[in-house]
Amino acid sequence: MLWQLIVAILVGLVAGTITGLIPGIHINLISIFLISLSAFFLTHFSPIVLVIFIVAMAITHTFVDYIPSIFLGAPDQDTALSILPGHKLLLKGRAYFAIIFTLYGSLTALLIILLFTPVFIYLLPIIYPYVTKIMWIILLLASIYLVSSEGGLKKQDFLNNYQKKLWALILFLLAGFLGIASLNLNIKEPLLPLLTGLFGASNLIISIKQKTKIPKQKIIPLKKIKLRKKSLTKASFASIIASPFTAFLPGLGASQAALIGKQASNIEDQREFLFLLGAINTIVMGLSFITLYSIQKTRTGAAVAISKLIPELTFNNLLFVIGTIIISGITAFFITIFISKLTAKNIHKIPYSKLSLIILVVLLFLTTYFTGLRGLLVFLISASLGISTILLGIRRMHLMGALLVPTILFYLF
Numbered sequence: 506m507l508w509q510l511i512v513a514i515l516v517g518l519v520a521g522t523i524t525g526l527i528p529g530i531h532i533n534l535i536s537i538f539l540i541s542l543s544a545f546f547l548t549h550f551s552p553i554v555l556v557i558f559i560v561a562m563a564i565t566h567t568f569v570d571y572i573p574s575i576f577l578g579a580p581d582q583d584t585a586l587s588i589l590p591g592h593k594l595l596l597k598g599r600a601y602f603a604i605i606f607t608l609y610g611s612l613t614a615l616l617i618i619l620l621f622t623p624v625f626i627y628l629l630p631i632i633y634p635y636v637t638k639i640m641w642i643i644l645l646l647a648s649i650y651l652v653s654s655e656g657g658l659k660k661q662d663f664l665n666n667y668q669k670k671l672w673a674l675i676l677f678l679l680a681g682f683l684g685i686a687s688l689n690l691n692i693k694e695p696l697l698p699l700l701t702g703l704f705g706a707s708n709l710i711i712s713i714k715q716k717t718k719i720p721k722q723k724i725i726p727l728k729k730i731k732l733r734k735k736s737l738t739k740a741s742f743a744s745i746i747a748s749p750f751t752a753f754l755p756g757l758g759a760s761q762a763a764l765i766g767k768q769a770s771n772i773e774d775q776r777e778f779l780f781l782l783g784a785i786n787t788i789v790m791g792l793s794f795i796t797l798y799s800i801q802k803t804r805t806g807a808a809v810a811i812s813k814l815i816p817e818l819t820f821n822n823l824l825f826v827i828g829t830i831i832i833s834g835i836t837a838f839f840i841t842i843f844i845s846k847l848t849a850k851n852i853h854k855i856p857y858s859k860l861s862l863i864i865l866v867v868l869l870f871l872t873t874y875f876t877g878l879r880g881l882l883v884f885l886i887s888a889s890l891g892i893s894t895i896l897l898g899i900r901r902m903h904l905m906g907a908l909l910v911p912t913i914l915f916y917l918f
Contacts, residue, residue, distance in 0.1 A: 509554045514829055517561025518836055524562065525569025526844070527867075531697070532559075532566050533806030534875070540813050552814045553822055559814075560794060560826050561833040563807035567787040568837035571607045572845050575600050576852055577709070577864060590775040598720040601849040605730045606776045608838055610783025613741055615834045617748070617784065618791040622827065625792060629799045636754075641916035644756055648909050651761055652677055654768065655900060669899060677903045680890055681910025687883045688911055698872045698884035703904045706884065707891025709865045713858050722849035727842065732776060740777040743770035744784035751789050755804065756912035759785045760902035791830050798823045 524532050536559055539546065546555055575591035591603035636643070655666065655673035680703065687695040732740070743766030751762040762785045763778065772778055793804040794811065798818040803809040815822065872884045887907075894901045 509550060510557050510825070513550075513554045513558040514561045514832060517558045517829075518565050518833060518840065520558070521562040521565025521833070521837065522569050522840055522844070525566045526573060531806070532563050533696070533810075534694070535562060536806055536810035537694070540810055543814060553825060555814050556811050556822065557825060557829050559807050559810050560829045563790050563805070564787065564830050564833040565837040565840070567790050568608060568611050568783075568834065568841045569844070570786075571604055571783065572841065572848060575603050575607075576848055577712075577861065590778055594775065595719065595722075598722050600722050600852070601724050601845055602730055602776075603779055604841065604845040604849075605727065606732070606779035607783030607786075608841055609732065609737075610740065610744065610780035610785075611787040611834065612838050613737075613780075614744065614748075614784040614787035614791065615831055617741070617745060617788055618795070618830060619827070621788075621792060622795050625795045625799050629796065633800050633802075637916075640754070641913045643754065644909055644913045644916070647754075647757060647761070647765075648677065648906070648913070651764060652903060654764060655903070669897075672897050672899050673903045676890060676894055676897075676899060677906035678910070680904040680906035683883070683886060683890065684907030684911045685914070687907070690879050690883070692876045692880045692883065694875050694880070695883070698876050698880040699887050699907055701868055701872060702884040702887025702889075703891045703907060704901060706865060706868055706888040707895060707901075709861045709868075710888060710892060711895050712861045713865070716858050719853050719857050721853045724846060724849050732780060736774060736777050737780070739770050739772060740780040740784070743767060743772055743777075743781050744788060746770070747781075748785045748788035748792065751785070751804075756905070756909040758902070758905050758908070759789055760900075761905060762789070764900075764902060787834065791834075794826050794830070795823070798826075 594603040747762040747766035793808045
């Protein structure tokens, strides 16, 4: 049994690295494939072995996936306003720094997950029934706050940026309508074309059109890439404030949580924000497994897969899951450093537009293969909305209306 668990972690690390590096190959696809073959696997392995594989893969993915997120699909300087700070640093030759700061956040997230585990186990079952009754109100208020934050929340900013806020609202609602349509088109994997188009293909298309050139990237020893204690404390505090809510509130993603944490802690430094993004990404994934144990609710695709393998997690199983989160996270930290350094050394040598075009073709193929022509249509419309946010200089997080609007309506009606 022990050797099976060790092998499950190792294979999960490899799978999470692959899903993290290749856009379009998400952990949800691997999880669905595993569930479809679960009858075969369960004749050779116990359910907990498959669960450990999924946990290791999912946690590794949260560390590694910032490599393609930062290194691929960067626009030029003129349209970089709506893109992650990591892309801005890429265009300045500092992408490796950006990756390292997200890794610091993800590594700190492991400790935060441990701190929140007893809170989720004992308090979440008590408060969640009350939260469910007002879920649509919470999500609606969060949506209003996020849209109004576009361009700034101060009175002067609000007046000067009313056009941006209006565009943010329009794009939020359009994404919401698209989300509702996608979920009702009888597409096998509706989120694949929807999210891939909104957040992946749109960047790639802009990058291809603008013929973006990537400068040579700077690499310095890890020990010289530091956050001041004040910055570390501020960013950690922001992630502690924002992450727990996204771990059990449906529809809210890491980007929205990051903005809430940023506003709450007054984060302005790019390094602090990247740390915050990395931390939230890993915390949300890790706490989704604790949420599954605590209230039997699934917040992520990985948690859904686990719920199908083991209808009810036992406390002993939870201990295995927590141990896997820590082991996988620490290992993934070093894996990501190695790959990001290798990528940073060579990314400027690669024809960037051609690389973006190849990845876009791969995404088109995967979307068509898994979701058919309807999924391809959703993909194209989603990409159009994503391109609109970039050209208008609007934060792409508003496109999460694709999930928030259907979720609000679900709890309202």
